[in-house]
Amino acid sequence: MTRSVALLRGINVGGSGRLPMADLRSICEALGLRGVETYIQSGNVVFEPPDSLDAARDALAAAVSARVGKPVPVATRTVEELESIAAASPFGTAPADRVIVWFWPNSAPAATRVVEARGRRDEEIWAGAREWHVHYPQGQGQTKLRLPDEAAATGRNLKTVAALLELARRGSVK
Numbered sequence: 001m002t003r004s005v006a007l008l009r010g011i012n013v014g015g016s017g018r019l020p021m022a023d024l025r026s027i028c029e030a031l032g033l034r035g036v037e038t039y040i041q042s043g044n045v046v047f048e049p050p051d052s053l054d055a056a057r058d059a060l061a062a063a064v065s066a067r068v069g070k071p072v073p074v075a076t077r078t079v080e081e082l083e084s085i086a087a088a089s090p091f092g093t094a095p096a097d098r099v100i101v102w103f104w105p106n107s108a109p110a111a112t113r114v115v116e117a118r119g120r121r122d123e124e125i126w127a128g129a130r131e132w133h134v135h136y137p138q139g140q141g142q143t144k145l146r147l148p149d150e151a152a153a154t155g156r157n158l159k160t161v162a163a164l165l166e167l168a169r170r171g172s173v174k
Contacts, residue, residue: 002078003035003168004053006060007103008043009073009154017068019043027067031059039167043072044160046168053078057105073152075103077130079168086161090126091135096158100140102132102147103156109148119144 010017011024021038024045028036033047033056049056053076061074077085091099102108109116111127123145124135132153136143140155147153156164 002080003046003048003170004056004076004078005082005164005168006043006045006047006057007075007077007154007156008045008060008064009075009152010070011043011064011068011072012041017070017072019064019068023067024064027063028060031056031063033060037167039164040160043154044156044164046164061105073105073154075105075130075154077103079165082161082165082168085128085131086158086165088128089133089158091124091133094135094137096162098136098139099158100134100136100155101158101161102134102150102153104130104149104153106130108132108153113148116148118146121145 011019021041024043025036025038028045028047032050034050035048037046038044039046057074057076061072064072085101089099108128108130114125114127117125122137123143126133132147
C-alpha cells in the first residue's frame with residue numbers, strides 16, 4: 001500500500017470535536033494504520049493503510065465519531081492523488097493560503113451544482129470529481145460562501161496540502 005492522507009472534518013475547530021493529536025494517532029494505530037503522523041491540530045493524518053484505503057477511511061470515521069460523540073466525515077487520498085490535486089489547482093497565481101481545496105469522502109457534488117453556492121461574492125470556484133478548489137480573494141474568514149453539501153466535506157488550503165505532501169513523500173513504511 002502507498003502512503004495516504006486522511007482529512008477529518010471539524011476536529012479541534014471552533015470549540016467542538018476536540019481530539020488531541022496524540023489520541024488521534026492512537027486511534028489510527030489501533031485500527032492497524034502504519035507509520036501514523038499527524039500534521040497541525042486540525043485532523044490531518046499521514047499513514048499507510050494495511051489493506052483498502054476505503055476500509056481505512058470508514059473505520060477511522062467510525063472510531064473518531066464514537067470518540068468525539070458526533071459524525072466526523074473523513075476524506076482520504078493517496079499521495080499520487082494529492083499530487084494531482086495540487087498540480088490541478090486552477091488558481092496558480094493566488095496565495096496558497098487563499099485557495100482552499102474542499103475534499104469530499106467519496107465524490108464531490110456535480111460541477112453543475114456550482115450555481116447552488118450561496119453567499120458568493122468575489123470567490124472563484126473550480127469543481128472537480130472528488131474535490132472543489134475555491135479561491136477566497138479576501139480570505140476564508142471573511143467569506144459568506146456556502147457550497148452545496150459542504151457539511152460532508154473538509155477544506156484545506158494549498159499551503160497545508162503542500163505540507164501534507166512533503167510529510168507523506170518521506171517514504172513508505174518498512
